[in-house]
Amino acid sequence: MSREFIKTMAPWEKVNIARHKDRPNGKYYIQNVFADFLEFHGDRTFGDDKAIVGGIAQIGGISTTVIAITKGENTKENIERNFGMPNPEGYRKALRLMKQAEKFNRPVVCFIDTPGAFCGIGAEERGQGHAIAQNLLQMSRLKTPIISIIIGEGGSGGALALAVGDSVFMLEHSIYSILSPEGFASILWKDGSRAEEAAEVMKVTAQDLRAFDIIDKIIKEPRGGAHNNTQKMINSIKKEIYDELNILLKKDKKTLLEERYNKFRKMGSFN
Numbered sequence: 001m002s003r004e005f006i007k008t009m010a011p012w013e014k015v016n017i018a019r020h021k022d023r024p025n026g027k028y029y030i031q032n033v034f035a036d037f038l039e040f041h042g043d044r045t046f047g048d049d050k051a052i053v054g055g056i057a058q059i060g061g062i063s064t065t066v067i068a069i070t071k072g073e074n075t076k077e078n079i080e081r082n083f084g085m086p087n088p089e090g091y092r093k094a095l096r097l098m099k100q101a102e103k104f105n106r107p108v109v110c111f112i113d114t115p116g117a118f119c120g121i122g123a124e125e126r127g128q129g130h131a132i133a134q135n136l137l138q139m140s141r142l143k144t145p146i147i148s149i150i151i152g153e154g155g156s157g158g159a160l161a162l163a164v165g166d167s168v169f170m171l172e173h174s175i176y177s178i179l180s181p182e183g184f185a186s187i188l189w190k191d192g193s194r195a196e197e198a199a200e201v202m203k204v205t206a207q208d209l210r211a212f213d214i215i216d217k218i219i220k221e222p223r224g225g226a227h228n229n230t231q232k233m234i235n236s237i238k239k240e241i242y243d244e245l246n247i248l249l250k251k252d253k254k255t256l257l258e259e260r261y262n263k264f265r266k267m268g269s270f271n
């Protein structure tokens with residue numbers, strides 16, 4: 001496959017589309033891509049984090065565990081969902097559902113849209129770093145197929161905690177990076193106003209990440225972004241998930257784990 005990609009927009013333009021207030025969120029895709037969704041709640045330790053929605057559903061007759069880091073659709077819901085910034089109990093809920101999927105031989109599909117994990121005092125006291133690290137470890141060993149799709153923002157370890165997948169996809173105008181361009185500019189140049197410049201330097205776009213083999217596929221969006229034709233976007237995502245599941249489900253568990261290990265081991269060898 002060619003690694004040359006035509007960039008039709010500047011990285012900062014893509015950052016703004018990824019953050020667009022009308023962009024479909026993770027919960028929306030669960031409700032419209034899948035059928036018969038049954039939501040599960042809580043991490044069985046502290047509480048239920050509404051920044052992460054998860055449960056079981058059907059896609060093309062395949063029983064699937066589906067998990068999404070989701071933002072709200074309005075100000076009230078954004079506050080309720082902490083603007084898509086999960087607490088540790090959210091990541092523990094996600095891991096609980098993944099382990100359940102492994103037990104019942106269900107594949108896992110993750111939708112990712114977060115500026116990053118919540119960094120408040122309470123989150124740190126309840127083990128934010130440990131919760132993320134456990135997800136990375138356990139997902140690398142999970143004996144069932146995993147598809148991860150970045151649908152908007154993919155920020156830092158908060159995104160990576162659901163992105164250790166056999167197949168990692170990005171929507172055309174989504175972004176994926178170690179932190180926000182504003183945070184990068186503030187740390188590197190002590191000037192958050194240089195975020196647009198930082199977005200260029202950081203290589204945050206789906207096209208950049210595909211060129212580096214960090215992701216496996218770019219899912220094309222309607223002209224101007226997913227929010228401009230949500231039904232077309234739903235149809236595209238549904239087809240990509242269904243087709244990929246039919247490939248992954250044919251692999252035996254040993255092959256699946258070996259390929260997943262080699263995939264992320266290769267990424268760790270970058271200089």
